[in-house]
Amino acid sequence: MRFKSKKAVWLLLIVFLGFSLSAFAHSPTNSTTVLVEGKDGKWMLQIRAALTAFETEVDTRFSVDSYKTPEEFKERVVQFLTDDIVIAFDGVVSALKHPNVKLGHETIVVFKFEVPDDFETLSIQNSGFSNIYRSKNTMLVVREGFDKANFVLDKANNFKVELAVEGNQFSQIEQNSSRSSLLLYIGGLVVLVIGIFSIRKMKMKSST
Known part of the structure; x- marks a missing residue:
């Protein structure tokens, strides 16, 4: 099977990356935050973690009785992630929109957000799983034409990383x-x- 464009190869890489990351999501201490630029130039944010990790956060933040249906549980998930995830380009925060929650042993949450055509700095904070002991969040930025950026969000850096665009790569700014x-x-x-x-x-x- 031949790929007709580099974009198709890029999408295959994203799918493969998703399968690789899913192996870590079975542990509630491990989660992932992935920023992906799509083939249409639009971006999406993907959060992957074990269902037990989401349950722990919802129960801790709201209470065990705060939901009775899967839909109510999804609403709580979107609520705490929206509160605890901050993405900013050149210091301007981009609002998370159009949430989509897929429940499962590995639960996946997807948001869409606006990204300026040109930006020099990017900061990401995801403290959504901060109530979990030894929480470790692997953060990746996947952009066509750029080297894959891989960082760790944990308690030591307040679950936040600041990046600068340098050529075709994202480099971490030492805070x-x-x-x-x-x-x-x-x-x-x-x-x-x-x-x-x-x-x-x-x-x-x-x-x-």
Whole structure:
């Protein structure tokens, strides 16, 4: 079977990627967030996780009695994901629209959202599974013509990653680099002040 275009090959890659990620979704601690650019240039957001992970979050946030039907459960899922997922392009947040929830042992939720034609930075935060112990969310950005971007969202980075567009790839922006430098500077200054006072104190003792 021959593919007529690169787009067809790209779609096959996305399908294969979906099957690969599904193996991890059976554990409630593992989930995935995938941003995909479709063949028509439109984007979609796909969240995959074990059904037990969604149940844990819904029960924790709302209560076990907050739903009685599958449709009500889907509404709760969409509600907490919409509240806890933030996607921004060049600092402008894009609203999640047209949710579609497919329940199963591996539950899949899909949103659509607007993306500007050109952007330099992209930030994604998904704290939707933050109530699960040792929650680990694998985040991928799949865009035609770009290298596949693969990152991890967890408690250590507040389930958030900031990316910059560099050529045909997304590179992570280190959020804590400036803060770490400031802390090192303050720490060094404190040590210097303590050292000066210690030397003066020793001199005063020796003079008496």
